[in-house]
Amino acid sequence: MKQALYRRQFLQFLAASPLFAAEDPKDMKDVFNVMDFEAKARVAIPPAHFGYLSTGVDDDSTLRANRAAFNKVYLRPRRMVDISKIDTSVTLFGESWPTPIIIAPAGSQKAYHPEGESATARAAAAADHLQILSTITSTPIEEVAKLHKRKIWYQLYPTNVWALTERMVRRAEAVGSPTLVITVDTQGGRNTETEARSYNLDSRDCSVCHPAPKMGRKGRRPIVMFEGFPLDSLSTANPAQNWETIRKFRQLTKMKIVLKGLETAEDARLAVEHGIDGIVVSNHGGRASDSTLGTLDVLPEIVAAVNGKMPILIDGGFRRGTDIFKAMAIGASAVCIGRPYLWALGAYGQPGVAKVLEILTREFRLAMTQCGTTSISAINKSHIGFHN
Ligand SMILES: Cc1cc2nc3c(=O)[nH]c(=O)nc-3n(C[C@H](O)[C@H](O)[C@H](O)COP(=O)(O)O)c2cc1C
Numbered sequence: 001m002k003q004a005l006y007r008r009q010f011l012q013f014l015a016a017s018p019l020f021a022a023e024d025p026k027d028m029k030d031v032f033n034v035m036d037f038e039a040k041a042r043v044a045i046p047p048a049h050f051g052y053l054s055t056g057v058d059d060d061s062t063l064r065a066n067r068a069a070f071n072k073v074y075l076r077p078r079r080m081v082d083i084s085k086i087d088t089s090v091t092l093f094g095e096s097w098p099t100p101i102i103i104a105p106a107g108s109q110k111a112y113h114p115e116g117e118s119a120t121a122r123a124a125a126a127a128d129h130l131q132i133l134s135t136i137t138s139t140p141i142e143e144v145a146k147l148h149k150r151k152i153w154y155q156l157y158p159t160n161v162w163a164l165t166e167r168m169v170r171r172a173e174a175v176g177s178p179t180l181v182i183t184v185d186t187q188g189g190r191n192t193e194t195e196a197r198s199y200n201l202d203s204r205d206c207s208v209c210h211p212a213p214k215m216g217r218k219g220r221r222p223i224v225m226f227e228g229f230p231l232d233s234l235s236t237a238n239p240a241q242n243w244e245t246i247r248k249f250r251q252l253t254k255m256k257i258v259l260k261g262l263e264t265a266e267d268a269r270l271a272v273e274h275g276i277d278g279i280v281v282s283n284h285g286g287r288a289s290d291s292t293l294g295t296l297d298v299l300p301e302i303v304a305a306v307n308g309k310m311p312i313l314i315d316g317g318f319r320r321g322t323d324i325f326k327a328m329a330i331g332a333s334a335v336c337i338g339r340p341y342l343w344a345l346g347a348y349g350q351p352g353v354a355k356v357l358e359i360l361t362r363e364f365r366l367a368m369t370q371c372g373t374t375s376i377s378a379i380n381k382s383h384i385g386f387h388n
Contacts, residue, residue: 040347051198056286063286066317069294081372104336105155107136112346123353145175185261303331321363
């Protein structure tokens with residue numbers, strides 16, 4: 001009841017956004033690359049929501065390190081190769097996808113567009129991209145799963161209440177999700193200062209649409225997947241979790257288990273030893289620990305540690321097809337995209353998300369042609385170099 005009221009008010013709120021009123025959602029003529037969506041999103045999304053989207057932690061230095069990492073690697077183009085046919089497809093756990101570009105899990109997508117995760121699912125399904133749905137989804141998993149032609153993966157924050165964790169796993173299983181992506185990089189909380197500052201830029205009364213975080217713990221936003229569990233005693237983090245917890249998950253489910261948020265060779269080796277099926281090299285888009293290297297910086301040590309024993313996904317600052325190419329050349333199996341599709345969702349809804357996927361696919365394909373690589377397996381370390 002309350003939920004429906006918040007939703008209605010939120011829709012009215014977004015419908016009043018100047019960008020929605022002024023522009024045809026399909027009119028993206030000024031968008032040339034995925035970064036162009038950020039400026040559009042800044043106008044379309046309420047300041048506090050944009051702050052949540054943009055924030056890193058502390059000084060946002062990890063956020064910047066993610067982007068800076070790509071400038072340390074250069075491409076080594078190859079010529080005189082027959083590039084009339086390019087195959088960008090990858091296989092993950094036996095399933096083939098047309099590109100290595102994956103929708104990263106991101107919470108609360110209705111904060112950017114009334115259709116939230118549903119718009120994302122439709123866009124991802126149309127171009128056949130894997131979607132990973134967040135624990136903090138603002139649309140129930142059952143609804144999102146119906147909109148995607150293929151099986152979506154479910155990202156799990158383990159939470160501090162096992163009964164809730166178990167219920168979320170069962171719901172993911174029930175919609176046929178084959179893979180559980182357990183995010184392990186925010187176990188001790190985080191300090192999202194840029195987000196906190198953005199509240200002061202927002203003069204709107206947040207409580208019109210939802211209980212606002214600045215109203216204190218009691219004012220926490222409802223979390224769709226937590227319905228029925230009292231929010232006050234809940235945390236998305238389980239501070240007690242360790243490698244033993246993996247055993248519990250193995251007993252709980254037959255789904256593949258992927259750990260998201262590993263950043264060192266040591267942890268990658270432990271993941272292999274504990275029978276993890278795959279990892280996402282990630283620092284949560286600079287939203288977990290500050291003062292770390294960019295994810296592309298740490299990818300080589302992780303690829304070496306894993307030594308081909310499981311797929312390695314990566315995310316953090318991927319904005320160009322050449323970024324994706326560099327990660328694939330170092331040894332990634334696929335790449336997840338976060339903010340670009342959220343900006344596009346906020347600015348244009350489903351057509352925006354579709355455009356982001358289209359741009360990145362086109363750019364990645366172009367990078368492959370420039371380097372004379374006609375398939376993913378042809379991409380290797382000889383196609384890149386590292387600046388001193
Ligand atoms: C607004 C926002 C919400 C996010 N929510 C989640 C989440 O619920 N679960 C999760 O595992 N990661 C979450 N992430 C992290 C993304 O999955 C991904 O690691 C990150 O966005 C990649 O970096 P990029 O935004 O620079 O592409 C979120 C990121 C953003 C920007």
